[in-house]
Every structure is written in structure tokens, then in C-alpha cells.
Amino acid sequence: MSLHVGIVGLPNVGKSTLFKAITKKQAECANYPFCTIEPNIGVVPVADERVDKLAELTKSAKKIFATVEFVDIAGLVKGAAQGEGLGNKFLQNIRETDAILYILRAFGNEKIINTQNSIDPWRDKEILDTELALKDLETALKRLESVESEVRGNKPGAKEEMQALQKARSFLEAGKILSEAEFTEEEKKNINRLQLLTMKPRLYVLNGNNDEIGKDIAEKFEEKKLPHIVIDILGESDGEGLTEAEKEDFNLPSGENLDLLIKKSYELLELITFFTTGPDETRAWTLKKGSAAPKAGGVIHTDFEKKFIRAEVINWQDLLAAGGFSQAREKGLLRTEGKEYVVCDGDVIEIKANA
DSSP states (O other): OOOEEEEEOSTTSSHHHHHHHHHOOOOOOOSSTTOOOSOEEEEEEOOOHHHHHHHHHHTOSEEEOOEEEEEEOOOOOTTGGGTOTTHHHHHHHHHTOSEEEEEEEOOOOTTSOOSSSSOOHHHHHHHHHHHHHHHHHHHHHHHHHHHHHHHHTTOTTHHHHHHHHHHHHHHHHTTOOGGGSOOOHHHHHHHHTTTOGGGSOEEEEEESOTTTSOHHHHHHHHHTTOOEEEEOHHHHHHTTTOOHHHHHHTTOOOSHHHHHHHHHHHHHTTEEEEEEESSSEEEEEEEETTOBHHHHHHHHOHHHHHTEEEEEEEEHHHHHHHTSHHHHHHTTOSEEEOTTOBOOTTEEEEEEEOO
């Protein structure tokens, strides 16, 4: 499963610097707007101690972590929905991602050009929201024109799609973000066909240190229950390649916030991790929360889902505590599960399927 997370924000807010710090790739970081035009792409492993411990237990020759693909997208400006800045090119790059990181400037470094007249993360968030909502409204209205004729032609499912789009239109016209609106599962299914930008889950990254984040700003994100994290992106980037002791000497962040950001991006999509482990490799696999065992088999190999028989399952901690599969089996900790079993985060699984 390939996960794509877009890094978006106004120009010069730290997007490319964050991308560089996360992915260790040398994205161009210049002090002028639209430095990034073509999106930079980097695949990042999700740090997971469970992989390390399981690999040690089964003496695996190889360790494979779950990954997230980060896409550093060119800076958006007010009016992008009407073609300002890089306009539609920017918005199309966002459409191709699964989730969005909003990078919001909270730092006051005067040496870095600010395209706005003040530092206000909440205002910048609303600029981004507005531009994405305007583009979504344009997309929804265009589709409504087509679906209305399909309703008149009695096309199956057209009436339900039209009703879902009309509901989405009313939210967008009211300036609301669709991911924060209430829809039924059937409505979501119809709306998601359009890959609307504001339906994508998002994590808000306040770029600065805690002293620079005003109490009122923090309270707004808390009140709205918006997932957010405070990171000194430049400090994280400056600490790249230094030991923990050196970072402490230079008063630089430890890097833990970057690991947290990667994990939160992973969780943003309501995903869990299950594992396979043995002498050849220990591997973390990504699965949608609530999926049954055959779906887990399908992640490993498509034939495993189609020809699923059963799964042998144990929690990773129980496997470590037992000392291995043989000991776990002797203690009755290794369970046999069927097609209805819902996979849990941290399960170690062996799929049995027809040849």
C-alpha cells in the first residue's frame, strides 16, 4: 500500500526544509517564493521498534519498515483557485495525495521573506482552506451539471450521487471543509469519486518553537479538535547528521518530533501495522483499520486474499514474551483465525492459503 502525503503551505513557510529534514533528500531551499515548482517526492520509513525487536527474536536477515511517501508541493497563494501563483498545477498535485500536511508559519525570523504582512498561523490556515474549498466547489458544480442529466435519464445511482454533491456544495458555499462535515458512508463513496481536496485528512504543522506559538492560536486548534504538532523545522534541519549530545550542545531539537510527525501522518489515514517475521525478513505491513484477515493476506500477495484459508495470529509482545513461535504454540498463545477475524495493530500473522 503506497501512502502519499502532500506538504502544502504558503511560500517560504518551511515546506522544503521540512521535506529535506524528513527524507534526507536535498530539496532546493531558497529564500524566495515558488522555489519549488515540480513536486519533490521522498519515501520515508515509519520508525517502529517492533520491527527491530521481532527481527532480533527471529534472527531476520532483513528488516523492512512501513513507508510514507511525502510530496513537497509548490507554495500556494491567495487566488490559486483562480490561477494565481502556480494555480491549477499546485492544486492538481494535492489531488494526487492521500492526506495533507499544512505547514503554517509561526516563526518570526525576519531574514526569511514573509509573503503575508504578519505572522498568523490561523489566518494562513484559512487562506489554504479557502483556496482548496473554492477549487472543490468548481469541481463539484461541474460534476453536478453532468449528473443532473443522468438523473433525468434515470441512470442507476445518479440520484444518490446528485444528492451527495448537493450536500457537499452547500458545505463548500458556506466556507466549510468537507473533511470536517458529516456524511453517510454512501455519501462519502459518491463524493470521494471526485478526489475533492478538502475531503482529505490533514495534520497542521505549526512551524516554530513553543515560545512563538501564542496561547490563543494553540487554543483555537484545541477547541476545534484539529490534529496539530509544533515543530521548529529549521532547528530540526540544522541538527541533521549530529549526535544527540551535539544537538544538546547547540540547543537543537532532538529529532523526536520528526518521528512523531511521520507516525501522525501514518495514523491520519486510519491505518494499522501488522507484521510477518522469520529468518529471511521481518516486515511491517500497512492495512486499513477494521480490515479482516483476508485483506491482510491480500496486502502480502493478491493470491493470499483470493485463496485465504486461515491465519495464525499472535500479538507481537506475546511472541517476544514467549521467546518464539514454538514456545508460543506450546503455551497456546498462537491463535488460528478465520475470514471474519479483524486484524489488530501489532498482530504478527502467518497466512495459510491454497496453492
